[in-house]
Amino acid sequence: MDQKNLATNGTDLLIREAREGDLPAVIALFAADALGGHGDTTDPAxxxxxxxxxxxxxxxxxxxLYVAEFRCDVVGTFQTMITTSLTGRGSSSMIIEAVQTRSDLRGQGIGAAMINFCIAGAKSRGMRLVQLTSNAARKDAHRFYERLGFKPSHLGFKMALK
Structure with missing residues (x-):
């Protein structure tokens, strides 16, 4: 998908593919997420x-991997994956993962801009659907996704291997 400049609450927000130089800011977003439980850290090691x-x-x-940039700062991130399966008559779908908005900027429309960017990209590529998963404890995120038009439809399972 191409980068896109978006207006969010009257401010400019740039959504673009992440560059290697963005990694420290993206890692910091993940490390600040205590609820995620992924063990992310800003430790240089x-x-x-x-x-x-x-x-x-x-x-x-x-x-x-994408970032949302506001005033030259990375303020959000997400990842997309395209899968093609035999179900749905061999159609392709977009999976959205690792959606994070800097905590002090939540509620400003950044998350909605990122998700709408994904939806627009999936539509332009003729995808059958856009899907995502969210930690069961993230009730605010669930309401957010439902406001954007997502419907809860499946129950997910995981098996930790490490």
Missing amino acids: AYEDYLRAFRTIQSSPDQA
Whole structure:
């Protein structure tokens, strides 16, 4: 998807693919999320793990990592993945993952702009659907996604391997 300049509450917000130089800000967004439970950290010893993952995402034709930038600061991030399956007559879908908005800027329309960016991109590529998962404890996020038109439809399961 192409970068897009958006007006959010009268301010300019740029949504673009992430660059390697954005990694410290993106990592800080994840590390500040106590509820996520992913073990993210700004400890410099972990940087190589993030860099390796970033390069994997960047080299994939079916994945992309984005940032929302406001006044030259990274204030949000999300990742998209495209999957094609035999169900739905061989259609493709977009999965949105790792949606984060800087905590002091929540409620300003940044999250909605990021999700609407994804929806517009999926529509322009003829995707069958856009889907995402959200931690069961994130009740505010669930209301947010429902306001944007998402419907709860499936029950997810995970198995931790590490």
